[in-house]
Amino acid sequence: MVETPHILSITELTRKIKGVLTKEVGQVWVEGEISNIKQYSSGHTYFVLKDQSAQLSAVLFANARAALANTAFLKDGQRVRAGGGISVFEGRGQYQLVVHKMESAGVGALMERYEALKKKLNAEGLFDKSHKKPLPLLPQRIGVVTSPTGAVIHDMLNVLNRRFSNIQVLLTPVKVQGVGAAASIARALGWLNENCGAESERPVDIIIVGRGGGSLEDLWAFNEEIVARAVFTSVIPVISAVGHEVDFALSDFVADLRAPTPSAAAELVIRPKQEFEKLIKQRRDDIHRLLFQQHRLLAQRLVQLSESAVLRRPEQMIERYSQRVDYLDMRLQSAARHEAGRARQRAEQIFGRMQLLRERRFSDLRARLEGARQSLNSSVAVLIEKKKNRVETSERQLVLLNPLKVIERGYSLTRIEGGGLVRSVGDVTPGLSLVTQLSDGFIRSEVEKS
Amino acid sequence: MSEKKMSFEESLNRLDKIVQEMESGEMELDAMISAFEEGQRLVKSCSAKLNEVEKKIEKVVKSAAGEIITEPFENTKSTKE
Numbered sequence: 001m002v003e004t005p006h007i008l009s010i011t012e013l014t015r016k017i018k019g020v021l022t023k024e025v026g027q028v029w030v031e032g033e034i035s036n037i038k039q040y041s042s043g044h045t046y047f048v049l050k051d052q053s054a055q056l057s058a059v060l061f062a063n064a065r066a067a068l069a070n071t072a073f074l075k076d077g078q079r080v081r082a083g084g085g086i087s088v089f090e091g092r093g094q095y096q097l098v099v100h101k102m103e104s105a106g107v108g109a110l111m112e113r114y115e116a117l118k119k120k121l122n123a124e125g126l127f128d129k130s131h132k133k134p135l136p137l138l139p140q141r142i143g144v145v146t147s148p149t150g151a152v153i154h155d156m157l158n159v160l161n162r163r164f165s166n167i168q169v170l171l172t173p174v175k176v177q178g179v180g181a182a183a184s185i186a187r188a189l190g191w192l193n194e195n196c197g198a199e200s201e202r203p204v205d206i207i208i209v210g211r212g213g214g215s216l217e218d219l220w221a222f223n224e225e226i227v228a229r230a231v232f233t234s235v236i237p238v239i240s241a242v243g244h245e246v247d248f249a250l251s252d253f254v255a256d257l258r259a260p261t262p263s264a265a266a267e268l269v270i271r272p273k274q275e276f277e278k279l280i281k282q283r284r285d286d287i288h289r290l291l292f293q294q295h296r297l298l299a300q301r302l303v304q305l306s307e308s309a310v311l312r313r314p315e316q317m318i319e320r321y322s323q324r325v326d327y328l329d330m331r332l333q334s335a336a337r338h339e340a341g342r343a344r345q346r347a348e349q350i351f352g353r354m355q356l357l358r359e360r361r362f363s364d365l366r367a368r369l370e371g372a373r374q375s376l377n378s379s380v381a382v383l384i385e386k387k388k389n390r391v392e393t394s395e396r397q398l399v400l401l402n403p404l405k406v407i408e409r410g411y412s413l414t415r416i417e418g419g420g421l422v423r424s425v426g427d428v429t430p431g432l433s434l435v436t437q438l439s440d441g442f443i444r445s446e447v448e449k450s
Numbered sequence: 451m452s453e454k455k456m457s458f459e460e461s462l463n464r465l466d467k468i469v470q471e472m473e474s475g476e477m478e479l480d481a482m483i484s485a486f487e488e489g490q491r492l493v494k495s496c497s498a499k500l501n502e503v504e505k506k507i508e509k510v511v512k513s514a515a516g517e518i519i520t521e522p523f524e525n526t527k528s529t530k531e
Contacts, residue, residue: 137458138457138458166505167503168504168506169507170520173509173510283462286472286473287468287469287490295479
C-alpha cells in the first residue's frame with residue numbers, strides 16, 4: 001500500500017517555512033538597489049532590494065523609519081545597506097526582510113573622495129583663518145543661494161523677518177542636489193559677486209549658501225571642488241549652512257562662517273533689530289548722563305567757590321598775606337641790620353688793622369726819610385763848607401792876584417788908548433796915546449821916546 | 451570723516467569711543483559739550499540707518515527675453531516634494 005503523505009494546510013506549511021527561515025537565517029545585513037519603493041498612509045514603507053540576479057521584498061515599518069538618521073536614500077535606484085530580520089508574510093506567502101537599520105551603500109566611495117578633496121584644499125590653504133572675512137554688523141541686503149522650493153528658504157525667511165522687519169533678501173535659486181547642482185551653486189555665487197558687488201546700485205553684503213539635511217549623496221554638491229572654490233573666491237562674505245548640525249561639507253570649511261543649519265545661518269547673519277535699538281538707546285542715555293553729571297559737578301564746584309571765604313571777602317586773603325609780608329619784612333630788616341652791624345664791625349676791624357699797618361709803614365718811611373734828609377743835610381753842609389773854603393781860598397788868592405792890588409804896590413797897567421796892554425817897548429811908537437791905570441785912577445800920556 | 455559716509459558699524463564704534471572718552475573724566479566741559487553733540491548726531495544717524503532700507507524679498511529669474519532680472523519672491527510654504 002502507498003503511504004499517504006502528511007497533508008498540511010497552507011497555513012501550517014507557511015508557518016513551518018517561517019520558522020525555518022527565522023531560525024536558520026534570522027538577522028542579516030544585505031546590500032542592494034531599491035526599486036518599487038512606496039510609502040503608505042500607515043507610514044510603513046515597502047520596497048524591493050535587488051541585485052543582478054535576485055530580488056528581496058523588504059518592509060520598513062513606520063517606527064523603524066522614524067528612527068533613521070536620514071531617509072534621503074529611500075528612493076528607487078539608491079544603493080543601500082539594510083539590516084533586519086528575515087521573516088515570512090503569511091498572507092502573501094512571501095518572505096521578506098523586516099528592516100530595522102538602513103543606510104546608503106554609496107557612502108564608502110564618497111567618503112574617500114571627500115577626505116581626498118578635503119586634504120587637497122586644506123593644503124592649498126583654502127581653509128586658512130587668514131582668508132576669513134569679517135561679517136558686516138548690519139547687512140543691507142542678504143543674498144541666499146539655495147533651493148527656491150522646500151522648507152529651507154521659508155524657514156530662513158521666517159527667521160529673518162522676525163529679527164528684522166525691514167530686511168532685504170535676494171534669492172538666487174539653485175539645484176541643491178543631483179546632476180548639475182554643483183555647477184548651479186558655483187554659478188549663483190559668481191553671479192552675485194559680479195552683479196551685486198560693493199560698487200553696484202544695491203549691493204549684497206553677505207551670502208548664505210546652504211540646504212537642508214540629507215545623505216552624503218544629497219549633500220554632495222557642497223563637497224564639490226567647483227563650489228568650494230566659488231566660495232573661496234567670493235569677495236562678498238559667505239556663510240555656509242549645509243544639512244544638519246553633524247554634517248560638515250567642504251563649503252563649510254572654506255566659508256567665512258559655518259552655520260549648523262540654514263535657520264541658524266539666518267540668526268547669525270543679523271542681530272534682531274531690537275538689539276540694535278537697545279544698544280543705540282543705551283549710548284544715548286550714556287552721553288546724556290555723563291554730560292549731566294559733569295555739569296552738576298562743575299555747578300557744585302562753582303557754588304562752593306562762590307561761597308568760600310576767598311570770594312566773599314577777598315580782602316581777608318590780602319590781609320593775611322599782607323601781614324605775612326610785613327612779618328617777613330621785619331625779619332629781613334633785623335637780619336639785615338644784624339648782618340650790617342657784623343659787616344661793619346668786620347670792616348672796621350679790617351680798617352683799623354689797615355690803618356695800623358699804614359701808620360707803621362708811614363713812621364718807618366718817615367724815619368727813613370728823616371734819616372736820609374739828615375744825612376743829606378750833613379753831606380750838603382759838609383759839601384758847602386768845603387766849597388766855601390775853596391771859594392775863600394780862591395778869593396784870597398784872587399785878592400792877592402788882583403792886579404789892582406799889585407797896582408797898589410806901585411805897579412801900573414799901561415794900555416794903548418783904545419787898545420790893548422803894553423807889555424813891551426816894541427808895542428809903542430812915539431806919539432801914541434797911552435792910558436796908565438793906577439790904583440786910584442788913570443793917567444793919560446803920550447809916548448816921547450822908546 | 452563725514453558722518454554721512456560712515457557705515458553703521460563705524461558710527462557705532464565712534465559712539466562707543468565718545469562714551470569712553472566722556473567717562474574718562476579727563477574732558478573739559480567744552481570738549482564734553484561738542485562730544486555730546488557729535489554723539490547725538492551719531493545716535494540719530496544710527497537709528498536712521500536701521501530703518502533706511504524697506505523690506506524687500508526678491509528672487510533672481512530669467513525673464514522671457516532671456517535676461518536675468520529680479521522679481522518679488524513670495525514666502526509661501528510649498529508642499530514638500
